[in-house]
Amino acid sequence: MIEFYPQIKSVHIHTALLSGGLFALRGLAVLASMRWPLAAPVRYLSYTIDTVLLTAAMMLLTILPGAMFANGWLTVKIGLVLAYIVLGILAFQRSRPRRTRLFCYLGALLAFAQIYFIARAHHPLGVFYLLG
Structure with missing residues (x-):
């Protein structure tokens, strides 16, 4: 399955950008x-895009060697994905005060940005690593 790595990675990147x-x-x-x-x-x-994104992520996870993730960047990225999901859900709940939804929305966008930079740098510090 490693021969399909470039195509799977491309699908993952494009659906991540579409989702965000x-x-x-x-x-x-x-x-x-x-x-x-x-x-x-x-x-x-949105559900369809996120399902394709998650499927591509799981495929990449299964075909890449475990040593690639030794510095913990993937663990941090997955934690931020969970935070992004929770903040996104809270941002769309009309029962919450507008200010709370705004802060959740901004927090989700920041989490998404850090996820992007972690993926680019393959380092748990993401944007902070790229700035240094």
Whole structure:
């Protein structure tokens, strides 16, 4: 399966960017009190993109050697993905105060940015490693 690594990695990268972009767009619209981001077709598109992203991630995890993850960058990235998911869910809950949703939305965007930089650097410090 290693022969498909470039294609799987490409799918993973592109769906990650699609997922983050759609989240950012939907979050802005929800904060502006628009209804379309919570409509079924948009939610299902988001679910589909995230399912493809997770599938590609699991495929990469199974085909890459374990030594590649020895410095802990993947563990930090997975922890931030969980934080991103929780913050994203809280940002879309209309029952929460607007200020809380805004902070959750901004926190999710920061988590996404750090996930991106960790993936680029293959280092747990992500953006801070790239700046140093």
